[in-house]
Amino acid sequence: MTTKQLIAQIHQKKSFLCIGLDVDLNKIPEHLLQEEDPIFAFNKAIIDATHHLAVAYKPNTAFYEAYGLKGWRSLARTIEYLNTNHPEIFTIADAKRGDIGNTSTMYAKAFFEDLEFDSVTVAPYMGKDSVEPFLAFEDKHTILLALTSNQGAFDFQTKKVPERExxxxxxxxxxxxxxxxxxxxxxxxxxxxxxxxxxxxxxxxFLLVPGVGAQGGSLSEVCKYGMTKDVGLLINSSRGIIYASKGKDFAQAAAEKAEALQKAMAAILED
Amino acid sequence: MTTKQLIAQIHQKKSFLCIGLDVDLNKIPEHLLQEEDPIFAFNKAIIDATHHLAVAYKPNTAFYEAYGLKGWRSLARTIEYLNTNHPEIFTIADAKRGDIGNTSTMYAKAFFEDLEFDSVTVAPYMGKDSVEPFLAFEDKHTILLALTSNQGAFDFQTKKVPERExxxxxxxxxxxxxxxxxxxxxxxxxxxxxxxxxxxxxxxxFLLVPGVGAQGGSLSEVCKYGMTKDVGLLINSSRGIIYASKGKDFAQAAAEKAEALQKAMAAILED
Structure with a gap:
């Protein structure tokens, strides 16, 4: 997907919401556990209920890898479902990869070619030759960790080196x-x-901004300081949306949370 | 595995060799491509030929993820084969993971519980709360990226922050x-x-040291400056060993390369 297509989608949906699909079997509604693939069943219901409100979905790969082969299969089915039914949606593999050159190329193939994600998150610690292999793929995007939303961000990311953080x-x-x-x-x-x-x-x-909602960030503050003329923001919410209810109404409850965020975004876009 | 058990194995085998299992289908002998699971067949042959010379094996997860579900299955079969047949061997998931707290716990579960690796490599960029979830697992080891062997290491790792690199x-x-x-x-x-x-x-x-061999590092230099009374070193070689031959003799050729390194290590240990 090109950045232009992403921007067009943002304006069409009046939303720059990204929904994080961090699926934990201990947190999803119990009735789904009888399904053949509970993780995919959960994701499909969430996507069906929210795809008109969000411009991006972001599965965090850790939540799939933790379930081994079965989890990896759920991830593959989720991205295939998105690409087949909602090809206009921007997809993010939140994988935080990064390795020396030839190895980064293998990661890029895994996420861009095998799974066909539009983008992947990458850690910068190993420097240029660990990131450029991802950048070599046309119309694919690399989302570099800059300033993360956790407490540990202050361990190294905000240290002066030596003129600037x-x-x-x-x-x-x-x-x-x-x-x-x-x-x-x-x-x-x-x-x-x-x-x-x-x-x-x-x-x-474009900035991918986690931490609005559960982690306490303010949407209006982020937009005030971070928005560009092409919006330039993808605001992610994971737990705040997908775990809005543990009952049979979980998808509807997720849609309501997503809609509240989308409406706040539409108001800011129209401002 | 405890560090004590690792040290005992090093002294028993007179080796601190780690063999990197970075399996690329374009680089393995052609006759293996007819196997039902060529990657596992390759790894099994390499392990069978070299397990008495090495104390650790290190599959780099990128090479498995690039082949999607099939690759993840090959990785699971490889670690299961190692744990079943050579439980004394130290296993390293070279995955370079790292994320906020609850997500790092999911990665730790993936590698320590689901796949049963002894250790995993982790990137430090996100700080303390991204690493401690890995450290919470008993008798499991977290191998933190400190100074990597690629050119990009000089982009950030060697920058002063501000008193030291x-x-x-x-x-x-x-x-x-x-x-x-x-x-x-x-x-x-x-x-x-x-x-x-x-x-x-x-x-x-313990230091996991890549870059001896293909990347030009010197074994004797590394031992001179890095060895402790308990050895404290795992020297990794990947391509230099596993791709020693593209013929039917590939496992034997790998064993010869591994043995040359093991002998050099034994000489240093006896010194």
């Missing part, structure tokens, strides 16, 4: 990499005040 | 984490001269 160094360095126009960035919403400085370094890039 | 900050910070006695570290052999300073920060921890 590490995450800013990651931003500044990454825009010099080959095909860097395919880069997006993870920036945690719990630090909305940092967005102003981040936008000075990467004025146009 | 980032990788040293990673070392110094990580030893304060809960259960840090279960930590090992990835340190690239291409920078043997850095080992002296690294040993001042982590005098006893």
């Amino acid at each position: 590490l995450y800013k160094e990651v931003l500044r360095t990454s825009i010099t990499w080959k095909n860097s126009e395919n880069l997006m960035y993870v920036v945690g919403a719990t630090k909305a005040e940092f967005l102003q400085e981040i936008r000075q370094i990467i004025p146009q890039s | 980032l990788y040293k900050e990673v070392l110094r910070t990580s030893i304060t984490w809960k259960n840090s006695e279960n930590l090992m570290y990835v340190v690239g052999a291409t920078k043997a001269e850095f080992l002296q300073e690294i040993r001042q920060i982590i005098p006893q921890s």
Whole structure:
């Protein structure tokens, strides 16, 4: 998918909502456990109920790998269902991969070719030659971890190296990499005040923003400091939407939570 | 596996060799492609021919994920074969994972419980709360990326933050984490001269050292600066061993390469 297609979808749906599909068998409604593939059944119901409200879905691969082969199959079925029924939707493999050159190419093949995701999240610690192999794939996007939403972000990401914080160094360095126009960035919403400085370094890039809702970030603050003329934001919510109810009405309850966020986004877009 | 058991195995085999199982279908002998599971057939033959020479095997997960479900199945069969037939061998999932707390727990479950690896490699970028969930598993080991062997290591890892280089900050910070006695570290052999300073920060921890052989590192240099009284080193070689021949003699050729390294290690251990 091209960035243009993503922007068109945002304007059409008046939404820049990304729904995180972090499916834990202990948290989904009990009646689904009788299904042949409970994880896929859950995802399918959530997607069916929310696809008109969201522009992106983001399965976190950890939740699938934890169930081994069966989990990997559920992930494959989920992305296939999305690509078949909702090809306009932007898909993110939240995998946080990154390795030396030839190995990163194998990860890129796994997510871009085998599973056919539009994008994958990548950790920057190993530097340029660990990220460029992902950037080599046409119309695919690499979402680099910049400033994450967890407490541990302050262990290294905000350290000065030495003129500026590490995450800013990651931003500044990454825009010099080959095909860097395919880069997006993870920036945690719990630090909305940092967005102003981040936008000075990467004025146009799309930001994937976790941490609105369950982790306490504010949508309006994020938009105030992070929005560009092409929106430039994908706001993710996972648990706050998909676990809105543990009953048979879980998909409807998820849709209501998604709609509340979408309406807030539409209001901001029309502002 | 406990660190004590690993050390006992090193002394018994007079080896601290780790063999990387980075299996690329384009690089394995052609006659194996007719097998029902060529990747597992290749790994089984390599393991059968080299298990007395190596103390650890390290499949890089990227090479399995690139083949989707089939690849994940090959990985599961490989680790099961190792655990069933050679339970004394230390197994490393070279997965370079790392995410916020509850997600890291899911990755830890995937590799420690579902696949039953002894250890997993983890990227430190997201800090303490992304690593501690791995450390919570008893007799399992977390191998933190410190100084990697690729060119991109100089993009961020060697930057000053601001009093010392980032990788040293990673070392110094990580030893304060809960259960840090279960930590090992990835340190690239291409920078043997850095080992002296690294040993001042982590005098006893095991180091997983890639880059001897194909990437140009020197075994004797690494041992000179990095070895502890309990050895404290696992030297990895992947392509240099497993792709020694593309013919039907590939396993024998791999054993010869492994034996050459093992003999060099035995000589150093007896020194």
